[in-house]
Amino acid sequence: MQSAAIEKTGAKKDSTFSQMRIAEEERNLIVRAARLLKIKPTQYVRDAALTRAQMDLMDQRTFTLDEERWKELDEILAAPAQPLPQLAKRLREKPVWEK
Numbered sequence: 733m734q735s736a737a738i739e740k741t742g743a744k745k746d747s748t749f750s751q752m753r754i755a756e757e758e759r760n761l762i763v764r765a766a767r768l769l770k771i772k773p774t775q776y777v778r779d780a781a782l783t784r785a786q787m788d789l790m791d792q793r794t795f796t797l798d799e800e801r802w803k804e805l806d807e808i809l810a811a812p813a814q815p816l817p818q819l820a821k822r823l824r825e826k827p828v829w830e831k
Contacts (some may be wrong), residue, residue: 749762749777751775752777759773762776762777778792
């Protein structure tokens with residue numbers, strides 16, 4: 733890993749990001765990743781936080797639906813399965829590790 737002195741050179745001051753209370757090593761890691769993507773560190777942190785929030789919300793075990801949405805979901809789940817010819821073909825093929 734590059735030294736902190738090297739990490740800090742050439743970076744524009746991002747006041748919101750610089751106010752975060754994190755260790756210098758963690759800050760440098762975020763700055764490096766943000767530079768790699770050519771975005772500001774605050775944008776990198778925002779994107780990471782939003783991704784994590786979406787994952788946490790999708791990981792819920794209980795979902796609450798209003799009556800209309802429940803009926804939609806119930807209809808979808810009650811509908812007969814549709815044949816998937818591409819999947820059937822793949823399942824008949826020999827796996828790569830057995831060829």
